[in-house]
Every structure is written in structure tokens, then in C-alpha cells.
Amino acid sequence: MALRTEEEYKEGLKDGRKVYMLGNSVEDVTEDPYIKVGVETAAFDFKMGHDPEMKALAVMKDRETGEEISSYFDIPDRPEAVKERFNLVNTACSYAGGAIPFVKDVGTDLLNALLALSGMLDDKTYRDRIISYRDYCARKDLSMAGAVTDTKGDRSKSPSEQESPDYYLRIVDESDDEIVVSGTKAHITASAYCDEVIVIPTRNLTENEKEYAVAFAIPLNTPGILQVCRPNFRYENKYLFPRPEPHKAHVESLLVFDNVRIPKERVFMNGEWQFAQALAYAFTAFHRFTAVSYKIPIIERMAGMGMLIADANGIEKASHVKEIFVNMIKYVETTKALAQAAIAKPENFFNTGYYVADRLTANIAKLYFASNFHEYVRNIQDLCGGLLVTQPTYQDWQNPELRPYLEKSLGGANGYTAEERLKLMSYAHHIIASDFHGYHETLTIHAEGSFAAQKMMMGLEASIDMYKDLARKSIGSNVK
Numbered sequence: 097m098a099l100r101t102e103e104e105y106k107e108g109l110k111d112g113r114k115v116y117m118l119g120n121s122v123e124d125v126t127e128d129p130y131i132k133v134g135v136e137t138a139a140f141d142f143k144m145g146h147d148p149e150m151k152a153l154a155v156m157k158d159r160e161t162g163e164e165i166s167s168y169f170d171i172p173d174r175p176e177a178v179k180e181r182f183n184l185v186n187t188a189c190s191y192a193g194g195a196i197p198f199v200k201d202v203g204t205d206l207l208n209a210l211l212a213l214s215g216m217l218d219d220k221t222y223r224d225r226i227i228s229y230r231d232y233c234a235r236k237d238l239s240m241a242g243a244v245t246d247t248k249g250d251r252s253k254s255p256s257e258q259e260s261p262d263y264y265l266r267i268v269d270e271s272d273d274e275i276v277v278s279g280t281k282a283h284i285t286a287s288a289y290c291d292e293v294i295v296i297p298t299r300n301l302t303e304n305e306k307e308y309a310v311a312f313a314i315p316l317n318t319p320g321i322l323q324v325c326r327p328n329f330r331y332e333n334k335y336l337f338p339r340p341e342p343h344k345a346h347v348e349s350l351l352v353f354d355n356v357r358i359p360k361e362r363v364f365m366n367g368e369w370q371f372a373q374a375l376a377y378a379f380t381a382f383h384r385f386t387a388v389s390y391k392i393p394i395i396e397r398m399a400g401m402g403m404l405i406a407d408a409n410g411i412e413k414a415s416h417v418k419e420i421f422v423n424m425i426k427y428v429e430t431t432k433a434l435a436q437a438a439i440a441k442p443e444n445f446f447n448t449g450y451y452v453a454d455r456l457t458a459n460i461a462k463l464y465f466a467s468n469f470h471e472y473v474r475n476i477q478d479l480c481g482g483l484l485v486t487q488p489t490y491q492d493w494q495n496p497e498l499r500p501y502l503e504k505s506l507g508g509a510n511g512y513t514a515e516e517r518l519k520l521m522s523y524a525h526h527i528i529a530s531d532f533h534g535y536h537e538t539l540t541i542h543a544e545g546s547f548a549a550q551k552m553m554m555g556l557e558a559s560i561d562m563y564k565d566l567a568r569k570s571i572g573s574n575v576k
């Protein structure tokens with residue numbers, strides 16, 4: 097089957113899946129005013145494959161059949177694959193106007209992690225199943241959400257100690273040809289509008305928690321799967337000035353599994369509790385770098401937006417504004433430099449033959465990006481002035497009685513008419529002062545792992561002995 101078009105992708109989502117928004121069942125996710133934002137963002141993934149300018153990057157040949165498949169399904173079995181993946185994810189985000197389409201990123205990161213783990217387990221059955229599933233998704237050009245995060249209940253307790261068994265997803269029954277799973281995964285991006293979901297455990301487990309050691313993939317219209325979505329913002333927002341690039345973002349789901357039957361050929365871990373942590377770790381090795389790759393086009397655009405606002409307000413030459421520019425440039429360019437440093441040292445992940453970006457640097461990049469984001473936004477908010485949150489809406493602008501007043505009072509500097517200035521402020525409002533912005537700030541901290549997760553990885557990956565040895569040499573110490 098050839099690469100799907102965006103229309104074919106959308107048509108495929110009309111499959112009887114059980115999705116709820118604002119308490120109501122959603123008949124067609126492609127038409128829901130809130131979920132549509134995500135569907136249209138995801139659709140860029142399917143546009144890319146048919147765009148002559150993007151094809152070289154977005155499309156590759158299947159190694160067995162020679163047919164065209166999405167480059168997301170590339171197997172990272174050589175060091176250069178890390179850079180190629182960066183280029184793909186980074187360019188896809190620019191292509192979609194500063195939002196990652198995200199319907200193959202997390203899924204293929206999970207497939208790569210599962211393949212790497214099957215190499216570590218040296219298990220041919222799982223390996224064959226994962227490869228065959230990967231081929232199936234690549235050749236049908238499917239989209240895949242990734243469900244790792246459990247709802248977790250009391251964070252100080254492990255799965256078997258929790259009050260509710262549904263705080264972590266688990267196997268509740270098994271026969272020769274299938275397992276049955278129940279439980280809930282949280283914050284799952286794009287699952288309302290992906291074809292499939294790939295599920296893995298989120299943490300380390302003990303021997304009495306074998307039933308939680310489960311990994312599998314399943315279509316999202318499988319009976320027993322129910323999704324509770326939260327509205328982010330409507331696709332059509334009449335307050336905001338229209339733009340040639342409509343606003344984009346994703347929608348997350350609380351993904352409930354109520355006695356869902358999974359055929360064994362779709363099961364990739366079934367009770368191997370000793371390897372649950374290794375699988376979650378392998379996933380982060382791939383996925384944290386994906387995060388860094390797609391953030392860059394977003395913060396580059398935000399820097400440009402802040403600089404245009406300074407122009408529109410006539411403050412671009414003021415010394416404190418130049419200092420803000422320098423801080424913004426430092427933030428963007430340091431994040432980019434860290435991403436490049438992570439690419440420059442690809443690692444053969446635990447000698448599995450699968451390559452990841454340098455794990456220490458990729459984690460530092462994500463931590464640097466996330467822990468400085470709020471300050472970055474604060475700087476841009478400072479440049480905007482109060483109009484960022486008090487500006488008249490697009491409906492006001494369209495009212496012929498009001499427009500003359502707005503025209504004569506809200507123009508700016510450097511040729512910015514009231515309309516141009518309000519257009520810019522309306523965009524800025526959405527990006528750094530709206531409900532969406534609150535969502536985005538939180539996403540920046542938690543999505544792809546919160547601060548502590550990166551710090552833990554840095555502690556594991558850093559050459560602490562090397563640092564100590566240098567200091568020992570300086571004082572002539574032999575104490576180990």
C-alpha cells in the first residue's frame with residue numbers, strides 16, 4: 097500500500113472508536129471542534145509524504161519490498177540515523193508551522209526501544225513480533241500513539257501497593273492466544289486521532305508485579321478502550337485574528353483499558369518484570385532526543401515573534417530590550433547547540449546495534465530547554481506590554497462601528513498599523529498568554545519526562561569517576 101494522503105488518514109479515524117469530550121461521546125473525531133486541532137496538526141505527517149519538497153526527507157524505501165514508506169520507520173542501525181532522525185523531526189515541526197505532527201514520533205521511538213530491548217533479551221519470538229508489527233504499520237502507513245505513563249495513584253508506592261489496581265495497567269487474564277488487560281494510561285498525546293497505540297510499563301517492577309510487566313500494540317477502536325479527552329482550544333477561535341497558518345496543537349487522552357483482549361502476536365512483553373525498567377529507559381533514550389529535536393522550531397518562532405513585537409512597540413533600540421534579545425538568543429542557540437552536541441556523539445545503545453543520540457547531552461538539552469522556558473516566555477511577555485491580554489478581539493475589529501476607534505488608537509511604530517499590531521498581539525496572546533500557553537508551559541516541564549527524570553539520567557550517564565580522578569590527581573590522593 098502506498099503512503100496515505102491526509103484524506104485517507106482522516107477517513108481511517110471514522111472507525112467506531114470510543115472517545116469522549118466534555119462528557120459527550122464524539123461521533124467523528126475529525127469534526128469535533130476541539131479534537132480537530134490535533135487532527136489537522138497530525139495531518140501534516142501525511143501531507144509531507146506527497147510534497148515534492150519534503151519527499152526526500154519524509155519518504156524512504158522499505159528495505160524488503162522497496163515500496164515507499166514514511167522515514168519515521170527507519171531502523172536506526174547506523175550512527176548517521178541519529179542525525180537523519182533529528183532532521184526529520186525538526187523539519188516536520190517547521191513544516192507544520194511550529195507544531196510537531198507527532199503521530200509517528202512517539203510510536204517509532206517505542207518500536208525502536210522494543211527492538212533494542214528484544215536484542216538485550218535475546219528473545220526471537222518477541223523480536224519477530226515487533227518486526228512484523230513495525231512492517232505492518234510502515235506498509236499501511238499507520239499512525240501510532242505511545243502509552244507509557246500510568247495514572248500512578250500514590251507516587252511513593254509501587255503498583256502492587258496501590259489502593260486501586262487500575263492505577264497501573266496490568267494483565268487480568270491470559271489464554272493460549274491472547275492476554276486481557278485493564279487499567280488506565282494518562283496524558284496520551286494524539287491517541288484520539290491515531291490508528292494504533294503502543295503500550296509499555298512506565299517504571300521498575302518487582303517479582304510480585306509480573307502482571308504489570310506488559311507491552312503490546314492494538315488498534316484504538318478495539319472494544320474496551322475508552323478515551324476521555326480534555327479540550328485544549330477550539331480549531332476555530334473567533335477571538336483571534338485569522339492567520340495563514342492556523343493554530344496547531346495536540347489533544348491528550350485519559351486512555352482507559354477495560355478488559356481489552358490483545359492477541360499474542362501483538363504482545364511484546366508478558367511478565368518479564370526484570371526488564372520493565374530497561375524498556376522504559378530504552379524508550380527515554382530515543383524519545384527525549386525527539387523532544388529536543390521538535391522544540392527548536394517552536395522556540396525559534398517565539399524569538400522572532402518577540403522581536404517583531406519590540407519593532408511594533410518601537411522599543412527595539414532600548415538597551416534593556418537588546419539585553420532581552422541577547423537572553424532569547426542565548427536560550428535558543430544553547431538549546432540548538434546542545435542538540436547538535438547530542439547528535440555529534442551517537443551511541444550504540446548497550447551494543448544492541450541501535451543508535452541513539454548521546455544520552456547525557458540529550459538529557460541536558462531537554463532539562464536546559466524545559467527549566468529555562470518560563471523565563472524565556474516572561475521576557476517576551478515583558479516586550480508585549482499589557483495589550484497582550486487586554487487587546488480587542490477579532491470580532492471587535494470586524495465591527496464597523498468600533499474599527500475606526502481601534503484604527504486610530506492602536507497603531508504602533510515602524511510602519512505597524514493597528515491591524516498589523518493587533519494581528520501580531522493576537523498571535524502572541526495565543527502563544528504566550530492563553531489557556532493554550534498554560535498547557536504548553538506544563539507540557540514543557542512534564543511531557544517527555546519531568547525534571548527529576550532528566551536529572552536521574554544525567555546522574556547515571558555522567559563520568560563521575562573521571563571528575564573524581566582529576567581531583568585525586570591534583571591532590572595526589574589514592575583514596576578510592
Ligand SMILES: Cc1cc2nc3c(=O)[nH]c(=O)nc-3n(C[C@H](O)[C@H](O)[C@H](O)COP(=O)(O)OP(=O)(O)OC[C@H]3O[C@@H](n4cnc5c(N)ncnc54)[C@H](O)[C@@H]3O)c2cc1C
Nearest residue numbers: 242243244245251252283284285539542543544545546548
Ligand atoms: C502535554 C503532555 C503530553 C504527554 N504525552 C504523553 C504521551 O503521549 N504518552 C505518555 O506515556 N505520557 C505522556 N505524558 C506524560 C509525561 O511523561 C508525564 O506527565 C511525566 O512523566 C510526569 O508524570 P506525571 O504527570 O504522572 O507527574 P508526576 O510523576 O506525579 O510528577 C509530579 C512531581 O512528582 C515528582 N515525583 C513523581 N514520582 C515521585 C516519587 N516516586 N518520589 C518523589 N517524587 C516523585 C516528580 O518529580 C514531579 O516533581 C504527557 C504529559 C503531558 C503534560
